[in-house]
Amino acid sequence: MMTVRDPRFPSSSTTAIQSDAAIKFCDTTLRDGEQAPGVAFTAAEKLAIAAALDAIGVHQIEAGIPAMGVTERDVLREILATDPHAEIVGWCRADHRDVEAAASCGLVTAHLTIPVSDLHLKSKLGRDRAWARLRVRDCVADATDRGMRVSVGFEDASRADDAFVTDLAGELRELGVTRLRWADTVGLLDPVSAHDRLGRLVRAVPGPWEIHAHDDFGLATANTIAAVQAGFTWVSTTVLGLGERAGNAPIEEVAMALRHLLKLPVDLDTTSFRSLARLVSRAARRPLPAGKAVVGESVFAHESGIHVHGILRHPATYEPFDPAEVGGRRRLAIGKHSGRASVRYALEQYGLTAEDDEIEPLLERVRAAATQHKRGLHGRDFQELLGRVEMPTPRAEAPRREEQV
Ligand SMILES: CC(=O)SCCNC(=O)CCNC(=O)[C@H](O)C(C)(C)COP(=O)(O)OP(=O)(O)OC[C@H]1O[C@@H](n2cnc3c(N)ncnc32)[C@H](O)[C@@H]1OP(=O)(O)O
Ligand SMILES: O=C(O)CCC(=O)C(=O)O
Numbered sequence: 001m002m003t004v005r006d007p008r009f010p011s012s013s014t015t016a017i018q019s020d021a022a023i024k025f026c027d028t029t030l031r032d033g034e035q036a037p038g039v040a041f042t043a044a045e046k047l048a049i050a051a052a053l054d055a056i057g058v059h060q061i062e063a064g065i066p067a068m069g070v071t072e073r074d075v076l077r078e079i080l081a082t083d084p085h086a087e088i089v090g091w092c093r094a095d096h097r098d099v100e101a102a103a104s105c106g107l108v109t110a111h112l113t114i115p116v117s118d119l120h121l122k123s124k125l126g127r128d129r130a131w132a133r134l135r136v137r138d139c140v141a142d143a144t145d146r147g148m149r150v151s152v153g154f155e156d157a158s159r160a161d162d163a164f165v166t167d168l169a170g171e172l173r174e175l176g177v178t179r180l181r182w183a184d185t186v187g188l189l190d191p192v193s194a195h196d197r198l199g200r201l202v203r204a205v206p207g208p209w210e211i212h213a214h215d216d217f218g219l220a221t222a223n224t225i226a227a228v229q230a231g232f233t234w235v236s237t238t239v240l241g242l243g244e245r246a247g248n249a250p251i252e253e254v255a256m257a258l259r260h261l262l263k264l265p266v267d268l269d270t271t272s273f274r275s276l277a278r279l280v281s282r283a284a285r286r287p288l289p290a291g292k293a294v295v296g297e298s299v300f301a302h303e304s305g306i307h308v309h310g311i312l313r314h315p316a317t318y319e320p321f322d323p324a325e326v327g328g329r330r331r332l333a334i335g336k337h338s339g340r341a342s343v344r345y346a347l348e349q350y351g352l353t354a355e356d357d358e359i360e361p362l363l364e365r366v367r368a369a370a371t372q373h374k375r376g377l378h379g380r381d382f383q384e385l386l387g388r389v390e391m392p393t394p395r396a397e398a399p400r401r402e403e404q405v
Contacts, residue, residue: 033242066101153181187216191226202231210234274327305339335376
């Protein structure tokens with residue numbers, strides 16, 4: 001593996017845009033993220049993740065569930081004591097005990113959730129829409145009377161009656177609710193209907209609206225982007241998409257898609273995305289897949305001959321943005337799919353040049369070795385192959401260091 005740097009991509013420091021119009025992030029790695037089965041952060045891990053999210057400039061951190069008990073409340077207090085720039089939020093049911101628990105940790109912001117689909121209201125809670133309306137209004141009043149800022153989440157909104165959600169949203173806005181969260185709780189939304197339905201909602205009840213998308217059909221990022229296109233100004237995300245079942249919309253995917261696909265300002269320090277991903281992956285005891293979009297180890301690695309040939313001429317041919325923008329680096333791999341340009345480039349790293357007819361036999365050996373090892377070649381593998389073929393004469397200049405795959 002070798003690193004290629006190219007000045008044709010702007011550095012991330014010049015692309016971070018500060019703007020009032022930037023989409024706001026409410027990161028829920030410490031709440032929905034930790035709800036992923038088997039994930040249990042220690043207090044130290046929660047503090048470290050909160051600090052890292054704060055450092056990248058996340059606007060709100062949904063840091064836990066006060067109703068879970070003393071330990072959770074203690075951690076929430078500790079996070080608040082670090083005096084973060086981000087607003088720290090406690091997730092609550094529409095239940096006075098939850099509001100009390102949130103207030104008792106010194107939280108000034110509470111997020112209250114009310115299920116809005118008939119399925120959830122009837123089958124889960126044995127209740128109806130009228131109950132939901134009264135209950136959430138009552139709890140909002142409780143929290144605001146305590147001087148708290150309140151946002152409300154509509155659980156299972158994607159399976160709810162849009163007319164009911166619209167009416168309830170209008171009422172809650174009049175009660176002073178700061179933001180409304182529309183939750184696709186079981187990930188049933190698709191981007192086209194999301195754009196249609198959520199656009200109508202925003203036109204009926206002005207925001208701020210937040211989208212909370214789940215990834216059961218692999219559409220959480222797409223649906224989040226569609227919601228923003230429809231006029232939502234807040235996104236609910238988690239690092240690596242960690243969360244219930246298939247997870248949530250990953251912060252790293254949403255941020256980069258907003259910036260590069262929608263050309264919207266994103267005022268997060270995206271250069272820390274890779275280190276943030278590693279931190280959460282370790283704390284969650286979940287390996288970070290090599291091909292994970294934006295932050296995976298191999299997402300800026302190129303092996304295929306045609307791609308390396310292109311990248312060497314202009315990195316944008318096969319990269320959507322500069323890897324440095326997310327704390328990554330470009331790497332060229334030598335492997336089964338390498339072509340002459342790759343091998344020629346690799347040889348150059350050792351101060352060697354070669355004609356095509358000299359490269360062909362080497363390429364054959366590269367393919368055989370990669371197939372045998374079932375991986376790309378490390379620097380030492382390549383050097384070993386060089387030793388076994390009749391190699392061209394070294395050039396005068398000193399060899400450059402090669403990085404390993
Ligand atoms: C879609 C989501 O992600 S929602 C968030 C889900 N997150 C979690 O559940 C993680 C943390 N949860 C917990 O620690 C516990 O479930 C607690 C502390 C919240 C509640 O624990 P328990 O009192 O033992 O209740 P249990 O978990 O068995 O059942 C949930 C209770 O919440 C009630 N409930 C569920 N959602 C809501 C809501 N939005 N508003 C009001 N009450 C609700 C249910 O009716 C049930 O109450 P009941 O036992 O009086 O019928
Ligand atoms: O805050 C909310 O209402 C969303 C709760 C949630 O995590 C979900 O519905 O998936």
